[in-house]
Amino acid sequence: MISKPKISFIAFDGSQRIALGSLAYVALKVKVAVDEGVPGPVVVLHAATSEPVELDLRGTPADVLARLSPAAAAVPTPAPVPRGRGRPKLGVVPREITLLPAHWDWLNEQPGGASVTLRKLVDHASRSNAPKDDVRSAVQAATRFMAAVARNLPNFVEATQALAVGQADNFNALVAAWPADVRDHATTLAAAVFNYSVPATTSSPAA
Numbered sequence: 001m002i003s004k005p006k007i008s009f010i011a012f013d014g015s016q017r018i019a020l021g022s023l024a025y026v027a028l029k030v031k032v033a034v035d036e037g038v039p040g041p042v043v044v045l046h047a048a049t050s051e052p053v054e055l056d057l058r059g060t061p062a063d064v065l066a067r068l069s070p071a072a073a074a075v076p077t078p079a080p081v082p083r084g085r086g087r088p089k090l091g092v093v094p095r096e097i098t099l100l101p102a103h104w105d106w107l108n109e110q111p112g113g114a115s116v117t118l119r120k121l122v123d124h125a126s127r128s129n130a131p132k133d134d135v136r137s138a139v140q141a142a143t144r145f146m147a148a149v150a151r152n153l154p155n156f157v158e159a160t161q162a163l164a165v166g167q168a169d170n171f172n173a174l175v176a177a178w179p180a181d182v183r184d185h186a187t188t189l190a191a192a193v194f195n196y197s198v199p200a201t202t203s204s205p206a207a
Helices: 023-035 061-067 101-109 113-149 156-164 168-175 180-194
Strands: 009-013 016-021 042-046
Touching: 009 023, 009 180, 016 023, 016 180, 023 042, 023 061, 042 113, 101 113, 113 156, 113 180, 156 168, 156 180, 168 180
Parallel strands: none
Antiparallel strands: 009 016, 009 042
């Protein structure tokens, strides 16, 4: 499996990192920065996926923490699958699929019948495609981060292209002159695409 950055939240004031850590920690650091009049733009992201996070910074620090959504702070997990009536232990969900007669004939001839065979085929495909799915997700996370924070930096387009085709050396050369905080997080995310390790971005001990 491809290694991924530790899940947390990260905030940037332009090209300078404000904080990395729990959502509560990041929210408080962002509030202080905004109250002090940082030039911005201030961007808060899920550190692993680069999905944007909206914060309501009105009021006191306690007010900000009270408004944090538990759902936003949680690591996304698949929703439980409703259990079907026929196979409660497996959680089977009946749905319609359309196949040619020859496909049905072949499925029905397999041990266990069509349903068992289809489940085995899906399981096999899921396992086989897992590495590609991981790389695709990693490319999306790194590209999303760069689009949010590095869009106006030199070589942005070229770096995203190098990332998309897996050119590690080219990517690292293109982002080398970027501000350190942006470069470090971009290369941390890109490491999952290129399948090699780089020093992970570290959070403040206060996180």
